[in-house]
Amino acid sequence: MSYLEMLNEDVRFRDGLKACISCGVCTAICPAAEFFDYDPRKVMIIVQKHREEEIESLLRGETIWNCGQCMSCKTRCPRENTPGMVIQALRKVSQESGLFVHSVKGRQQLKVKRSVGDNILEYGYCVHPDTLLPDQHPEQGTVWEWIYENRKEVYERLGANIYREGAGAVRKIDDESMEELRAIFRETGGERMFQLIEYYSEE
Numbered sequence: 001m002s003y004l005e006m007l008n009e010d011v012r013f014r015d016g017l018k019a020c021i022s023c024g025v026c027t028a029i030c031p032a033a034e035f036f037d038y039d040p041r042k043v044m045i046i047v048q049k050h051r052e053e054e055i056e057s058l059l060r061g062e063t064i065w066n067c068g069q070c071m072s073c074k075t076r077c078p079r080e081n082t083p084g085m086v087i088q089a090l091r092k093v094s095q096e097s098g099l100f101v102h103s104v105k106g107r108q109q110l111k112v113k114r115s116v117g118d119n120i121l122e123y124g125y126c127v128h129p130d131t132l133l134p135d136q137h138p139e140q141g142t143v144w145e146w147i148y149e150n151r152k153e154v155y156e157r158l159g160a161n162i163y164r165e166g167a168g169a170v171r172k173i174d175d176e177s178m179e180e181l182r183a184i185f186r187e188t189g190g191e192r193m194f195q196l197i198e199y200y201s202e203e
């Protein structure tokens with residue numbers, strides 16, 4: 001299957017690109033374009049041309065990982081395109097084909113999978129206090145080590161229901177809900193995507 005055929009299987013690609021007139025409004029509104037070497041207008045023109053080698057170079061490169069997924073572009077495009085959704089489809093094909101390992105930001109998918117992704121399947125949360133290890137999260141500041149070591153007491157004093165089932169923030173997600181969540185990942189292809197990221201990253 002060609003990359004274009006893989007893209008066309010994704011509803012986000014089919015809905016996200018109707019006809020780009022290269023006006024550049026998406027780039028003008030795009031916050032990521034302000035900070036990175038990134039131009040959503042150029043991405044749209046490349047995919048609209050349907051040239052496999054140019055699409056492959058997008059899938060191998062850094063560009064598609066610069067989008068912040070804010071969807072500001074959707075609100076302004078005069079042709080009702082959504083570059084942010086086209087980017088989502090490109091990222092998926094990059095992961096499915098293994099081409100994400102050729103870029104620095106693409107390779108970061110492994111870290112995202114092993115942190116946010118695995119946290120969801122283990123705890124039911126993207127971020128859980130148990131996983132914010134001080135040596136891996138210097139951005140948490142100098143007192144984080146103390147907070148981490150005393151997290152049960154600290155979170156309880158803040159009103160959280162940590163480690164217990166029932167209502168409240170950071171509550172333990174019950175087994176039935178966790179099984180339901182994992183089933184959603186299995187049935188929607190999320191589990192397979194995680195396996196592919198591990199497989200290609202190791203390779």
Ligand code: SF4
Pocket residue numbers: 019020021022023024025026027040041044076077078079080081082083
């Ligand atoms: S705003 Fe829409 S039509 Fe204009 S360049 Fe961006 S995607 Fe193309």
Ligand code: SF4
Pocket residue numbers: 026029030031032033040066067068069070071072073074083084085087
């Ligand atoms: S979704 Fe991506 S491309 Fe669209 S405005 Fe936000 S950062 Fe830019």
